[in-house]
Amino acid sequence: MIRSAVKKSKAAILVLAILCMLIPLLSAEAALRRGSTGDDVTAVQKRLKQWGYYSGAVDGVYGYATERAVRWFQQKNGLTVDGVVGEKTAAAMGLSLSSAVSGASKPANGDTYLLAQCIYSEARGEPYKGQVAVGAVVLNRVKSSSFPNSISGVIYQKGAFSAVDDGQINLTPNETAIKAAKDALNGWDPTGGCLFYYNPAKTSNRWIRSRPIVLRIGSHVFCK
Amino acid sequence: MIRLSKKIWLFGFPAILLVGLAVMTVTFFRQRETIAEQRRVIEAQTESAYRALSNDLNDLSVALGKLDAASTPASLSKRFAEIRRLTAGATRALSLLPVSYADDSGLMQFLTRTGDYADTLMDRVLSGQMLTGGQLESLGALRTCCADLSASYDGGCVDGSFPAAGEDGFYAEADEENLANYPTLLYDGPFSESSEQAEPLGLPDETVGEAEAARIAQDLFPDRTLAFDGKTESTIVTYDFSAADEKGELCVSITERGGLLLYFMGTPAGANSDPPGDEESERLHAAASACLEQLGFGRMEPSYAQYYAGTVVINYAAVQSGVILYADLVKVYVDRETERVIGLDATNYRFCHRPRTFDRPILTEADAKNTVSDTLTVEHTALALIPKSRTLEVLCYECKCTANGTFFLVYVNAETGAEEEIFEVINSEEGDLVV
Numbered sequence: 001m002i003r004s005a006v007k008k009s010k011a012a013i014l015v016l017a018i019l020c021m022l023i024p025l026l027s028a029e030a031a032l033r034r035g036s037t038g039d040d041v042t043a044v045q046k047r048l049k050q051w052g053y054y055s056g057a058v059d060g061v062y063g064y065a066t067e068r069a070v071r072w073f074q075q076k077n078g079l080t081v082d083g084v085v086g087e088k089t090a091a092a093m094g095l096s097l098s099s100a101v102s103g104a105s106k107p108a109n110g111d112t113y114l115l116a117q118c119i120y121s122e123a124r125g126e127p128y129k130g131q132v133a134v135g136a137v138v139l140n141r142v143k144s145s146s147f148p149n150s151i152s153g154v155i156y157q158k159g160a161f162s163a164v165d166d167g168q169i170n171l172t173p174n175e176t177a178i179k180a181a182k183d184a185l186n187g188w189d190p191t192g193g194c195l196f197y198y199n200p201a202k203t204s205n206r207w208i209r210s211r212p213i214v215l216r217i218g219s220h221v222f223c224k
Numbered sequence: 225m226i227r228l229s230k231k232i233w234l235f236g237f238p239a240i241l242l243v244g245l246a247v248m249t250v251t252f253f254r255q256r257e258t259i260a261e262q263r264r265v266i267e268a269q270t271e272s273a274y275r276a277l278s279n280d281l282n283d284l285s286v287a288l289g290k291l292d293a294a295s296t297p298a299s300l301s302k303r304f305a306e307i308r309r310l311t312a313g314a315t316r317a318l319s320l321l322p323v324s325y326a327d328d329s330g331l332m333q334f335l336t337r338t339g340d341y342a343d344t345l346m347d348r349v350l351s352g353q354m355l356t357g358g359q360l361e362s363l364g365a366l367r368t369c370c371a372d373l374s375a376s377y378d379g380g381c382v383d384g385s386f387p388a389a390g391e392d393g394f395y396a397e398a399d400e401e402n403l404a405n406y407p408t409l410l411y412d413g414p415f416s417e418s419s420e421q422a423e424p425l426g427l428p429d430e431t432v433g434e435a436e437a438a439r440i441a442q443d444l445f446p447d448r449t450l451a452f453d454g455k456t457e458s459t460i461v462t463y464d465f466s467a468a469d470e471k472g473e474l475c476v477s478i479t480e481r482g483g484l485l486l487y488f489m490g491t492p493a494g495a496n497s498d499p500p501g502d503e504e505s506e507r508l509h510a511a512a513s514a515c516l517e518q519l520g521f522g523r524m525e526p527s528y529a530q531y532y533a534g535t536v537v538i539n540y541a542a543v544q545s546g547v548i549l550y551a552d553l554v555k556v557y558v559d560r561e562t563e564r565v566i567g568l569d570a571t572n573y574r575f576c577h578r579p580r581t582f583d584r585p586i587l588t589e590a591d592a593k594n595t596v597s598d599t600l601t602v603e604h605t606a607l608a609l610i611p612k613s614r615t616l617e618v619l620c621y622e623c624k625c626t627a628n629g630t631f632f633l634v635y636v637n638a639e640t641g642a643e644e645e646i647f648e649v650i651n652s653e654e655g656d657l658v659v
Binding site: 127128129143144145146147148149153156157158159160175178179182183186187188189190191192193194212213214215216217224 | 312315316318319320321322323324325329332333336337340414415420453454455456457458459460462464466473475477487489491495530532533537553555567569571572
């Protein structure tokens, strides 16, 4: 009886061990965990490093240090502490993983929605005027001869917006961002025609810093 | 049992480790292959954009060359339409290339302005005018520049030696010396240099200081405590103020030249976005008109309105001697819940508003109606000055027309009879959209 129980438990351990090793393969697309690699991991590491949770290398490899940082982040933000970046943790980080975060269905209102996505991903947390200002910069570029002449062309222009590079552009915008997009499309331009903006605390780019500053709103500096 | 246990430890766990190792190896190679595949897709898209740009530049050079051989307005218009199409394609392709703004803004500007210039010349040719010597010279310079650009991009397509992206994913920065010298184009169009560098015409020369601007702003909103946010050093320099209290956020901008209100924007109390009924619409318009009058704007004509996020936004255009000045626009935001004005944007008005001198229209109202398509029924006409760019306005007859339940605004040039603009008015849930 006892022998049988021991046998069963060892068999169970065996099956569990195999399952544990298979999990990364089976759920590689669903969440990020120890052993995951790739751009999504890089985005998580960047975000954790930016917020002081992670001090290791941003190498796209989800190792022990990354897991420890994720656990710390989850603990601080009232999330289930499991060291795995799933839907809720990704959302709390403001990230949209390749398929970990399911996007809400997008209404078919084209440019307004895309502009709201850009505003939300680039400027949520900024004052309302600052959110409209980001939308206005996109629209000023559309009207400028030096940029593509469509909203999608401007937003998806290579390297133009960090939110496109890190995937945050795919986050679902809130009502404030949608209103800000509509106000910007309606012509409100708090920047007076600016074509660029940046956060001085996060940018070391010498070229953008050399542009003459027109105004500051929240944490963003706007320039022409 | 002990023997069995040893066997399990001897063979079972190494087997588990082997299976695990195999799984991890498969995972590693699968992910590596996925990354490599994604990289190849991106490279293919980049090469495709590079080839499209190269082809468009080559075709553009040819299309510009063909202008020399075109002699009739129809033929010239065809070439200009082709140039417009090719420049649009080239700008789309260029925006997909990993080129930094510092490197590609010159080429982007060149392509956009070439297309814009072609539009302007097509209008000229269609109105029966010939191209001037200066315009022909500019077209020659564009062709030469285009041929040089085409040759420089063509090399990569012939031998496959596309520029390699650096570690940051971008093409290497171009040397200042290697940047093309793009010809300067003198014309009036939305993307022309004169339009992009236009100065405001609706502001007096005398300036006010920060303290005076603060007083003006505070007088406009005596029940709010405004704080100075800073100065906007733009084409229209403003002093910016704000308040954030139980009434919500409020931003106010006062111009340095003249100490005039440029805009203010508050927070709506509600979130109603449904189209209002006739009576509500009337009350909202009355509130907006009263506000404009109180703020000293002259005679203004309301045009279309939009409803969203608890507000109605009504567009007003200035009127002079019965002519609607569509460039001199003021947008008034009225809170649907309180029916009070919570925002006003006079940027366009401040930029453009000044007394205009009009020539007597050559066309009569009846002439203008006759030029409109037979498929349309003209419901109403009025004289309007419409902006073609920031520096060019055209006096037109605005013909409000219907056709099978669809509303159109047709603008007929009051001098030449040309149809300058056609807009469709779409009555959507959010109000009137003019497209």
